Amino acid sequence: MGIGIGETDYWGNGYGTDAMRVLLRFAFDELNLHRVSLSVYAYNPRAIRSYERRGTRSKALCDRS
Numbered sequence: 001m002g003i004g005i006g007e008t009d010y011w012g013n014g015y016g017t018d019a020m021r022v023l024l025r026f027a028f029d030e031l032n033l034h035r036v037s038l039s040v041y042a043y044n045p046r047a048i049r050s051y052e053r054r055g056t057r058s059k060a061l062c063d064r065s
Helices: 015-030 045-053
Strands: none
Touching: 015 045
16 A cells, blocks of 8 residues: 655645544554554655554665655
């Protein structure tokens, strides 16, 4: 799954964070998963902050251009 909000007028309104909240709730509560992993590019600090707000811990960041 990818979360992309292309229209900059909608950035910073919490849509990506909300999508992550719904996805994680489904993964843990409905699918009974114990761990979820994700990839994020280092040049995307908004996504990194969103994931950190949801309680994710960083293992490594991708540094691909």
